[in-house]
Amino acid sequence: MKRILSLFLIFILSLSLCVPAMAAVSGFKKINTYTVGQFMDVPADSWCADNVKTVYEYGIMGGKSTTYFDITGNLTIAQTIVMAARLHSSAHGKGVEFESSTPWYQSCLDYAKQNGIYCDYERFDVPITRAEFARILNSTSPYIGLPEISKIEDGAIPDITMDSPCYDAVYRLYRAGVLTGNDKKGTFAPNSNISRGAAAAIIGRMADPSLRKSIALEKNPFEPVPMDQLANLTSLKKKCTDAELQQAYDKALEIVTPLAKKSREEQLKGIMKALRKMYDDGMSYSTDSPHYNDPYGYFVLGVASCAGCARATGLCLNILGIPYEHVNENQWSHQWCRVNIDGTYWICDAYGLYAGPEPGPYQHPYV
Known part of the structure; x- marks a missing residue:
């Protein structure tokens, strides 16, 4: 009985100690x-x-x-x-x-x-x-x-x-x-x-x-940038027909839709990882096959090059409404996408295995 009483007193004391804080x-x-x-x-x-x-x-x-x-x-x-x-x-x-x-x-x-x-x-x-x-x-x-x-x-x-x-x-x-x-x-x-x-x-x-008010928000669906309004449309299209670019657009849309609500950094990293996985899963490298340097070649034909990968990346970025610069475009040199994120320039480069801040203007950490 004394043990029960002691435990009860301890419990009451603990409650009293909590009262001032509450x-x-x-x-x-x-x-x-x-x-x-x-x-x-x-x-x-x-x-x-x-x-x-x-x-x-x-x-x-x-x-x-x-x-x-x-x-x-x-x-x-x-x-x-x-x-x-x-x-x-x-x-x-x-x-x-x-x-x-x-x-x-x-x-x-x-x-x-x-x-x-x-x-x-x-x-x-x-x-x-x-x-x-x-x-x-x-x-x-x-x-x-x-x-x-x-x-x-x-x-x-x-x-x-x-x-x-x-x-x-x-x-x-x-x-x-x-x-x-x-x-x-x-x-x-x-x-x-x-x-x-x-x-x-x-x-x-x-x-x-x-x-205070309990609320339920109406879901705001992701609205991708339409194909004819892509910021870099001329560069992206290269030699694609409208139908071919539409097929590439549809593939890119599948990749970016899950990334639409994420931060810019997460979006760039997500695009890089997704496109790199496509290459690692069995794409062939070429610099002379049809469409080797455009998104149709990368997304649909499974033909890879740094130029084609850069444009495939750019297509994903543009669908999300992200402007970019195609570095070394149309040159026999490594190519990637350069993106301004709140004043800091990022590289998004699936072919070069990097998505992150550039170490210096137009400098690539691995190239």
Whole structure:
């Protein structure tokens, strides 16, 4: 009996030790009284009325004046960091007031740095994009419960690529019901500025779980670039007839469709691996067979050369909407595709067994 009582007391003690940590994460307290209609631009039926009420009551956001919230106005990076600091501090029951400082946001910036809130910026007085707003707010979320309430598959958000710096933040907030997108497809518009109304909606949902929304995104099907609109069409076609190029196009489409939602780097690597496998599985090398130097020869006839492989690669890239440069085109020299990825040039070369950054302008690591 004593052993059972001891175990029970240990269990009760362990629960009591957990309470402060739980309370710290749910420490939001209302410090302001909100009156419906007090902001003339936030009527009771406004899409963000409940969110404005929440952020105002918790002291995380205020109006531009006592009667005007300015839901369409933009935010700066500094203002966002101040809101993130208030959100984090309030969640821990520390309140939302910070000491006066110079510049006006410095005390909040110091708090952000001390508490793992993302604030790695050179300028703070410039408008913030929706992507960076999500990134900053998400960095407060390890301390705020954000259970997943929406099943959002990787790659489902149409304008957020996997190589985007905001990818993890945006997907986490979508899955938690904090972000909902601008349409049924879940378009996020990461590079546009965020309005004060949208900011109130996001912060309000982070602070109040009852405001979060479960969503299901309509699948955004991959739309390949049509054959007659390929950026490098003249080079790709070489001596192919339209019918022959169509056959090559159909084969290339099978390869790139599974890669459509992946990052640029993964797309280039995937194309390189797929085309190299085709060669390793039994293609014949030639520099004089019909179509040896075009995608029809590579995809349909099974005839390989570095020129034909480069154009087969280029066809895959163009179908995905990726422009490229055919290096050493029409020369008796090794040939490959050169792709600009956010200012860094990559090589995509199945024949030369390489997909990655070039070591120098027009330099190939293996040739």
